[in-house]
Structures are given as structure tokens and as C-alpha cells.
Amino acid sequence: MSFEKLKNEAQTILGQQNTSVDQRLSELCELLKAEITYYTWVGFYFKNGDKEELKLGPYAGEPTDHIIIPFGKGICGQVAVSNQNFVVPDVKAQDNYIxxxxxxxxxxVVPLFKNGENIGQIDIDSNVPDPFTEEDERFLEFINEKVAEIL
Structure with missing residues (x-):
């Protein structure tokens, strides 16, 4: 499925007013994992209250032990501090990789902003070396904009 078709599918899922936000985000993660062959794990991390850490939200893929990630630690923790997309073509080349x-x-990892504040991120792992393009970045930015609208 093309990114354009996925945008429509994502908006349909996110627009389900009678479904909880967590359920919609979980369905969205499942959709992206199922439709984009190189998306092996898809999940959201959100700022954990006033703490300088991220907490795992809805995801699709293998269970992870990384429920809490301190700001600055790993790729997700670095994005929480930098407010910038982080594309890692080869995780073995990263010193600060979890x-x-x-x-x-x-x-x-693409940060999720609400009212100009970095409140979380979408995190995608791939078992394929160097699969992500600028098109993935733009698509995930779009997804996060739509997610922010329901938070």
C-alpha cells in the first residue's frame, strides 16, 4: 500500500470517535507494521508526566523491556532532547543505541508535537538494513500531526 493510501487509512482509524485513543493508536501501529514490509516494530513513546523520561504507549511487534526510557538515552531518548527526526541506517554504528x-x-524516530511541545514520538524498528527514506520521514511527520489532533 502506498504512503498516500496509508494516510487515508490512518485518518480513518484516528477519526473513530467511539474508540479510545490508545485503541486507535494501537490499530494505527498494527496497520503500519502490516502494510510497510520493512516496519518490523511500530510504537509510540510519550513524555511521562513531569519526569525527564519517556513511557511506552501503544505498539505493534515483539514485546519490549524498554517501557521507560530516560531522556538522552538511546535513539528515543535523544529525540526527546533534540526535537529532531533521527534516522539510523545501521544501529550497530550508534554508540548510544538501546x-x-x-x-x-x-x-x-520522529518527534510528536502538540502545541509546539515535544510530547512523544513514533519509533520504528526494521530488520532490514538502511530501509528508511525521506519519504518515510515525511509520512511519519504527517502521522504524528494527525495523532496530535486526537490527544
Whole structure:
């Protein structure tokens, strides 16, 4: 499925007013994981209250031990501080990488902003080396804009 078609599907899921936000985000993660072959794990992390840490939200993929990630630690923690997209073509080349699975080869993390504040992020792991393009970045930015509208 193309990114354009996925945008429509994502908006349909996120627009389900009679479904909880967590359920919609979970369905969205499942959709992205199922439709984009190189998205092996798809999840959201959100700022954990006033703490300088991220807390795992809805996700699709293998269970992870990384429920809480301190700001600055790992790719997700770095994005929480930098407010910038982080594309990692080869996780082995990153000193500050937190391994979730020995099979993960690449990762992309895109911050999620609400009213100008970084409140979380979408995190994608891939078992394929260097799969992410600028098109993935723009698509995930779009997804996060739509997610912010329901938070």
C-alpha cells in the first residue's frame, strides 16, 4: 500500500470517535507494521508526566523491556532532547543505541508535537538494513500531526 493510501487509512482509524485513543493508536501501529514490509516494530513513546523520561504507549511487534526510557538515552531518548527526526541506517554504528532485538538493523524516530511541545514520538524498528527514506520521514511527520489532533 502506498504512503498516500496509508494516510487515508490512518485518518480513518484516528477519526473513530467511539474508540479510545490508545485503541486507535494501537490499530494505527498494527496497520503500519502490516502494510510497510520493512516496519518490523511500530510504537509510540510519550513524555511521562513531569519526569525527564519517556513511557511506552501503544505498539505493534515483539514485546519490549524498554517501557521507560530516560531522556538522552538511546535513539528515543535523544529525540526527546533534540526535537529532531533521527534516522539510523545501521544501529550497530550508534554508540548510544538501546538494543530491543538482535534482529533490528535500522531505526527511525520522529518527534510528536502538540502545541509546539515535544510530547512523544513514533519509533520504528526494521530488520532490514538502511530501509528508511525521506519519504518515510515525511509520512511519519504527517502521522504524528494527525495523532496530535486526537490527544
Amino acid at each position: 538494543a530491543c532485538s538482535i534482529h533490528v538493523k535500522a531505526e527511525i
